[in-house]
Amino acid sequence: MEKKSVNPKDFWEERIIGWEKSRYDYPTKNHPFIERWAGLLSHSLRHRISIARNLIIPFIVNKRVVELGCGSGILAEDFVKAGAKEYIGVDIAEIAIQSAVKRFVSSKYASQIRFQRADIITELKSMEADFVFSLGLLDWFEKDDLKIIFEKTNEIDFLHSISEKKPWALRQILHRIYVYMAYGHTTASYVPRYYDIAVITKIAKPYFQKPINIYRNRELGFGAFLTTLPLGR
Numbered sequence: 325m326e327k328k329s330v331n332p333k334d335f336w337e338e339r340i341i342g343w344e345k346s347r348y349d350y351p352t353k354n355h356p357f358i359e360r361w362a363g364l365l366s367h368s369l370r371h372r373i374s375i376a377r378n379l380i381i382p383f384i385v386n387k388r389v390v391e392l393g394c395g396s397g398i399l400a401e402d403f404v405k406a407g408a409k410e411y412i413g414v415d416i417a418e419i420a421i422q423s424a425v426k427r428f429v430s431s432k433y434a435s436q437i438r439f440q441r442a443d444i445i446t447e448l449k450s451m452e453a454d455f456v457f458s459l460g461l462l463d464w465f466e467k468d469d470l471k472i473i474f475e476k477t478n479e480i481d482f483l484h485s486i487s488e489k490k491p492w493a494l495r496q497i498l499h500r501i502y503v504y505m506a507y508g509h510t511t512a513s514y515v516p517r518y519y520d521i522a523v524i525t526k527i528a529k530p531y532f533q534k535p536i537n538i539y540r541n542r543e544l545g546f547g548a549f550l551t552t553l554p555l556g557r
Contacts, residue, residue: 330514332464333443335507336417344395348373368495368545369460372485373398375541376459376549380483381406383553387454390414392444392473393461397424397437404433413439414448445469450476457483462550463516467527474531481534483551485544489518495545524550 347369377399380389385407391399394413403411415421421441428437442448445465456477462470462484490496496518508515525536532552539549549555 330511332514333416335511335514336415337419339507340395340415340417340420341423344398348398368543368547371541371543372459372547375544376457376483376485377402379539379549379551379553379555380455380457383481384408384455388412388452390451390453390456392456392458394424394439395420396427397439400424400428400437401431401433404436409436409454411437412453413437414442414444415439416441416443444476445472448476450478451480453477453480455481455483459485460516462524463487463518464514465517467523470524470527474528478531479533481552483549483553485547485549486521486524487516487518488546488548489520490546491518493546499546518546521548521550 381403384403386409388410389403389408390412391397392414394400394415397411397413400411400413413421413424415424418441421439424439428434431437444461462473463486465473487496487499503515521538525538528536528550534552537551537553537555539551539555
């Protein structure tokens with residue numbers, strides 16, 4: 325099949341809601357077979373969101389929290405309940421923002437939760453935030469774009485998940501197979517990337533005076549967290 329140039333906004337407008345449901349909820353027979361298969365193998369992503377919640381909550385009391393690539397804002401209310409002054413979610417997909425707004429329209433925390441549709445690289449300005457995080461976002465960017473993200477969040481405390489480059493790990497092999505079968509055979513270079521810790525840390529370091537730490541957990545599979553929080557494992 326011929327590969328084609330992919331517009332990231334169009335890609336996520338089509339996929340983000342179904343992706344969330346098949347990864348964070350258990351997939352049903354209404355999902356395509358390959359997504360049911362991927363969903364059943366996505367324990368690490370369900371652990372990722374839970375671990376991220378527990379790691380971040382102690383550090384965000386009275387702080388403005390920004391999530392990049394927020395999808396439908398699954399963690400927004402948890403953080404405000406835990407004492408965050410404000411949660412702001414940013415996503416490229418309009419359908420994700422609509423879903424997020426609908427999720428919290430009746431929440432008693434709605435005044436502290438807001439969402440913005442923006443391309444993080446080309447449209448998002450420097451941010452007024454005390455803490456920035458993302459789950460899975462960095463995997464979709466080339467090194468030059470990562471520099472832009474770190475520059476825009478210069479000196480703001482962060483926690484970002486990444487996929488470590490482990491080419492011989494079984495989970496990563498299965499993930500590569502899924503990516504190719506589900507969309508990679510048609511989307512050219514628009515596929516998730518796997519980064520060496522040393523490489524991505526080197527990209528981030530010029531923009532932060534604090535040490536950059538790595539948090540690993542066996543439940544994350546080949547995932548890890550890159551962070552300025554005083555964490556390490």
